[in-house]
Amino acid sequence: MDGLQTNFTIKELPAEERPREKLLKKGSAFLSTAELLALVIRTGNRERTAVELAQDLLNFYGGLEGLQDLSCEELQVINGIGTAKAAQINAVIELSRRIAALKNQKKDLVSNPIQAAELLAGEMRFLKQEVLRVILLDVKNKVIAVPEISRGGLSSSIVHPREVFKEAIRRSSAALILVHNHPSGDPTPSADDISITKKLVKTGKIIGIEVMDHIIIAGDKYLSFKEKGLF
Incomplete structure (x- = not known):
């Protein structure tokens, strides 16, 4: 049978x-x-x-x-x-x-580090290489766009203020928030991260577009430069 x-x-x-x-x-x-x-x-x-x-x-x-x-x-x-x-x-x-x-980009307001991290964490926390994106905001902190600026790590040879602010100027942004990921899972900023951020903050002041924060996403963790007093 x-x-x-x-x-x-x-x-x-x-x-x-x-x-x-x-x-x-x-x-x-x-x-x-x-x-x-x-x-x-x-x-x-x-x-x-x-x-x-x-x-x-x-x-x-x-x-x-x-x-x-x-x-x-x-x-x-x-x-x-x-x-x-x-x-x-x-x-x-x-x-x-x-x-x-x-869906994330249509959220109305991004006015604090948690909102900035939540906006991009879902798609950036598992990336296998470093990617820098910029959250472009209008005068009411509403998201205009979130363009990708670079891939492969943050260094002066890869990330230039011109590339960061080009889209911001084109879209008449009032402010922006830098966001990049650390595939290692450690959100601690490198010396290059800090140096480039300070350079971008200085550039933003000159051209009138405020760099509100820089967020590092690392797995389920994030770090805010503003909260840590890094600029």
């Missing part, structure tokens, strides 16, 4: 257990992360359903946090994830990142 079947395809599952049907009936909030990811990759292979492949990805890379900075090549390490599936996953992650950034 044959044993019970335990490896079902998604089509063989009860309708109420299929990710697409469950989403349509109950809403996306009722799906697990693996089920949502399965809807993105759409199909499984001969050995694994789409849900199982999605769970394999999550298990191998440590959940959603581990997926967000992977290349298509890295995603294909998992057996069953080919070029097409990797591209689909990569595209959805990038769309999610952009949607999160838009």
Whole structure:
């Protein structure tokens, strides 16, 4: 007598257990992360359903946090994830990142270090290289835009006042807040961080655009230059 079947395809599952049907009936909030990811990759292979492949990805890379900075090549390490599936996953992650950034940028006011850190922490805390962004503010401290200025660390050879203030001037900003990340997880500013910040504060005073603060995001921690009295 044959044993019970335990490896079902998604089509063989009860309708109420299929990710697409469950989403349509109950809403996306009722799906697990693996089920949502399965809807993105759409199909499984001969050995694994789409849900199982999605769970394999999550298990191998440590959940959603581990997926967000992977290349298509890295995603294909998992057996069953080919070029097409990797591209689909990569595209959805990038769309999610952009949607999160838009939502954050539409927050009305940024008038203190906590608000500045919260605005960008979600997308910057897990970056693997240093990125400098600038929160541009109007006269009422409302966010105008959050352009990226540089990648690869803060040094005088990479970060020039001209690049920092170019967008601020173009968008008629009244003030700005510098934000960059430390992939090490340690928010302690380097000598270059402090030196460049002082230079930018001085430049801002000359051209009439206030540098209100410089925030370093490091994992779940942040540091405010203003709070620490560093300028």
